[in-house]
Amino acid sequence: MERQRWKTNLTILMGGNFLVMAGMTMIVPFLSLYLKQDFDLTDEHEVGVWAGLIFAANFVTSFLFQPLWGKLSDKYGRKMMLLRSGFGMAIITTLMGFATEPWHLLALRMLNGVVAGFTPAAVSLVSATTPKQRIGFAMGTLQSGGTAGAILGPFFGGLLADSVGFRPIFYITGALLFLASAISWLLVRENFDRSAAALKKQAGLIKGLRDLLVIRQLPALLSVTFLIQFAMLSPMPLMPLYVEKLHGTTANLAFYAGFVGSVTGLSNMVCAPLLGKLSDKIGSSRILLVSLAGAGVMLIPQAFVGSVAQLLTFRFLLGCFMGGLIPTVNSLIRKHTPDDMVGRSFGFNSSALALGNMLGPVVGGALSGSIGIEGLFIYSGILLFATCAWATWALRVGRSSAAGSKT
Known part of the structure; x- marks a missing residue:
């Protein structure tokens, strides 16, 4: 039974990847329209500048913080990092629906990039629990779930925007992220010896990068x-x-x-x-x-x-x-x-x-x-x-x- 655990983890996290990517891509194609209609921005250039900054903010902070979360996952376990990211993004995305100024969205997108990392944590967890002779199949399957979500997210977002408006999409996205995290919390299993990991001396980020580059x-x-x-x-x-x-x-x-x-x-x-x-x-x-x-x-x-x-x-x-x-x-x-x-x-x-x-x-x-x-x-x-x-x-x-x- 335990030998098949990796298949269960893969199935659940592929579904979680789908929900996360579908949720995160629902609003992105309509970001400029959201700024124009709900924030009363009338100047096209101003809308473009804000949309570009808000879109890029997530990647900037994600670039800076992902190595830290990767280091902590080696110390506390991949599942914990998965849940930290999933529940954190669920809260922050929901708050985006209450934003009243463009800088609110910018700040929340930056914060979202700080806590983001559901997909990398899922990749790390699946790679750690999958037999090495099946790792290629597992990585491809995991990506297919995220890709399907990224394809269907804008489609569902367009349907919802026409029927309920832009703000409810953030609440729905937050709910999807929460659902993916809750399912992972209940059903994903990871054999991780936290006490043994705690005894190992953790190198700093720069030292850790040097160790990897060797x-x-x-x-x-x-x-x-x-x-x-x-x-x-x-x-x-x-x-x-x-x-x-x-x-x-x-x-x-x-x-x-x-x-x-x-x-x-x-x-x-x-x-x-x-x-x-x-x-x-x-x-x-x-x-x-x-x-x-x-x-x-x-x-x-x-x-x-x-x-x-x-x-x-x-x-x-x-x-x-x-x-x-x-x-x-x-x-x-x-x-x-x-x-x-x-x-x-x-x-x-x-x-x-x-x-x-x-x-x-x-x-x-x-x-x-x-x-x-x-x-x-x-x-x-x-x-x-x-x-x-x-x-x-x-x-x-x-x-x-x-x-x-x-x-």
Whole structure:
């Protein structure tokens, strides 16, 4: 029975990941409209500035605090960090519905980034309780739950905004986060010896990072996480305008823009568990490198498409390869990290992911004036090819050094 516990944990946390991501993405696409309608902001530039600051605030504080939570999870257990994050975000998100000034939202989003970390904690817990020969499948399945939530969240948010308004969405999101946390509290099990962990001396964050960077593969994997997010998100701010250019008319424009945004997630959701299962058979490194190269191949033609249908085709194929990126990075991090440093390792990886989420759209927006969105697709594709070459070299170096240490 205990040997099957990892499957129960995976199922529950995949569902929790779905609820968290669905809840967190419900309001994001409508943030500027919320500021305009409920906060009486009339100047378009002012709305844009506030929306950008509020959106980025979560990533800034998350980038700063994720390593701390990762360190504490190695000391107090992954489940405790999971519940801390889930219940904390439930309270803060609910409070966002009571905000009366834009700076209230900004402060709450910053605070949300401080306590955030349900998904990294879930990844850490699943990786610590899953047999290593099934870790690829588990990471892919866990991601598929979050991806499904991220796809359906904006859809449900749009339906709710039309029927009940924006503020109730925050209350519903808070309830979903609370539900996911409560289910995890009651049903997720973790064999964690807190007394033994307390006896181990915990290194400071800087010392902990240095200890991790000694492991030859980890600097490469942290860099790959950052570069994946950076390359993928660079073109995203201009995607609706690109769809408008290709579509050539305002009829059903919102539908097509939303479809282009979600089709990548759909194929990602389907392919992530399949590629994860395949990685358990042929190795996570191979899947990672093929997925990086494949994603680069699928990005570049998007600069030369002549219709929305062609763009949808390449976006769908891009999502297939994306399903083999972050899950295999997580699998490799777990493979190369000592058991007593798993939480810390995933904490730093979450910071790398947050940094890519934060800088990708900013740099993409800055470059778009000179190279356009077509240039951003080419730039992002080349960046993924370079990342593939870097990962190939770094992981081979890691294997060579590991082989040398055994002889």
